[in-house]
Amino acid sequence: MTVEVYYDDDADLGLIQAKKVAVLGYGSQGHAHALSLRDSGVDVVIGLPEGSKSRAKAEEQGLRVLTPAEAAAEADVIMVLAPDTVQRSLYTDAIAPNLSAGKALFFGHGLNIRYGLITPPADVDVAMVAPKGPGHLVRRQYVDGKGVPALVAVEQDASGNALALALAYAKAIGGTRAGVIKTTFKEETETDLFGEQAVLCGGAAALVQTGFEVLTEAGYAPEIAYFECLHELKLIVDLMYEGGIARMRYSVSDTAEYGDYTRGPRVVDARVKEEMRKILSEIQSGEFTRELIAEDDAGRPNFAKMRAEGAAHPIEATGKKLRDMMSWVDRPITETA
Numbered sequence: 635m636t637v638e639v640y641y642d643d644d645a646d647l648g649l650i651q652a653k654k655v656a657v658l659g660y661g662s663q664g665h666a667h668a669l670s671l672r673d674s675g676v677d678v679v680i681g682l683p684e685g686s687k688s689r690a691k692a693e694e695q696g697l698r699v700l701t702p703a704e705a706a707a708e709a710d711v712i713m714v715l716a717p718d719t720v721q722r723s724l725y726t727d728a729i730a731p732n733l734s735a736g737k738a739l740f741f742g743h744g745l746n747i748r749y750g751l752i753t754p755p756a757d758v759d760v761a762m763v764a765p766k767g768p769g770h771l772v773r774r775q776y777v778d779g780k781g782v783p784a785l786v787a788v789e790q791d792a793s794g795n796a797l798a799l800a801l802a803y804a805k806a807i808g809g810t811r812a813g814v815i816k817t818t819f820k821e822e823t824e825t826d827l828f829g830e831q832a833v834l835c836g837g838a839a840a841l842v843q844t845g846f847e848v849l850t851e852a853g854y855a856p857e858i859a860y861f862e863c864l865h866e867l868k869l870i871v872d873l874m875y876e877g878g879i880a881r882m883r884y885s886v887s888d889t890a891e892y893g894d895y896t897r898g899p900r901v902v903d904a905r906v907k908e909e910m911r912k913i914l915s916e917i918q919s920g921e922f923t924r925e926l927i928a929e930d931d932a933g934r935p936n937f938a939k940m941r942a943e944g945a946a947h948p949i950e951a952t953g954k955k956l957r958d959m960m961s962w963v964d965r966p967i968t969e970t971a
């Protein structure tokens with residue numbers, strides 16, 4: 635299946651410059667979108683609750699901050715960049731009362747639309763602009779004159795112009811400099827959830843922790859185990875990122891490459907693949923999202939417990955000690971204003 639890819643010449647910045655945009659949320663994605671929209675000549679206002687700790691940061695960076703309801707009322711385009719679990723109540727309380735015909739409702743991830751947690755009226759555009767990278771990288775690339783690739787999707791095209799508006803928005807945050815791929819809310823949501831659960835966050839973290847446990851339980855020094863199972867992963871992933879798995883295999887020793895072919899499939903074996911398929915089917919059926927929302931509604935008791943257990947894993951204390959020896963490694967995530 636071929637995908638449609640859009641670049642700068644396919645997008646008209648004027649379309650978004652002619653609108654007032656409310657960015658609701660000023661976290662990883664929100665700050666990146668808002669600052670780059672502003673620098674692209676777009677009239678932006680930030681929507682944050684009165685007690686939000688993000689308010690001071692947005693104001694320090696020269697942005698006008700209102701409550702979400704006030705920002706939604708002023709705006710033609712409302713970009714929802716609050717946490718996914720917050721978006722339902724944000725929509726009901728602040729957006730819906732201010733979502734008049736002709737406005738556009740944008741998302742950075744499709745979860746709430748895909749699973750019917752938010753149902754906008756038929757007379758507004760509903761679209762997505764989802765950069766394929768963390769917000770801080772999105773902003774850094776924009777400032778450097780480059781861009782992070784993004785996905786766009788249109789769920790509702792009330793105006794007949796929703797795709798062009800989404801592409802204009804993507805251009806304003808640097809996405810079309812790199813390339814913007816057209817998808818659907820369903821495809822973006824299901825693949826994003828699968829990627830972060832099975833491979834990028836869940837899979838990678840479990841692989842690293844388990845490797846560390848096997849070495850330390852066998853009596854090897856935690857420091858050595860940390861270097862082998864976590865620290866060097868970046869070097870390996872950087873090679874894959876630059877030139878695919880083939881580049882990584884070209885760069886490592888023949889010994890490592892032989893071990894890769896013969897041992898890797900024993901770790902990620904048919905049972906793991908079957909479990910990945912199960913994880914995908916839980917995403918497709920909505921089971922994962924129902925679980926996530928129920929956990930959130932209950933005040934996140936399991937989430938808090940798992941977060942505490944993860945932070946207490948011995949690999950974290952070992953890593954902290956070692957990173958203190960490498961001043962260049964443990965840099966805090968900072969905003970690029």
Ligand SMILES: NC(=O)C1=CN([C@@H]2O[C@H](COP(=O)(O)OP(=O)(O)OC[C@H]3O[C@@H](n4cnc5c(N)ncnc54)[C@H](OP(=O)(O)O)[C@@H]3O)[C@@H](O)[C@H]2O)C=CC1
Binds near residue numbers: 724
């Ligand atoms: N993290 C990423 O790089 C990526 C995220 N996405 C998507 O982008 C969206 C935002 O995620 P992310 O940037 O990680 O979120 P963050 O957790 O980094 O930031 C959330 C922001 O929303 C604010 N907020 C909380 N409640 C409300 C509310 N009721 N109204 C308005 N703002 C509120 C928070 O303020 P406070 O400081 O008060 O908590 C904070 O500024 C999600 O849909 C996510 O799936 C998509 C691609 C990548």
Ligand SMILES: CC[C@](O)(C(C)=O)C(=O)O
Binds near residue numbers: 768
């Ligand atoms: C990989 C995690 C992610 O999907 C992302 C940064 O793209 C997220 O939801 O944060």
Ligand SMILES: [Mg+2]
Binds near residue numbers: 826830
């Ligand atoms: Mg993602």
Ligand SMILES: [Mg+2]
Binds near residue numbers: 743826827830
């Ligand atoms: Mg995600």
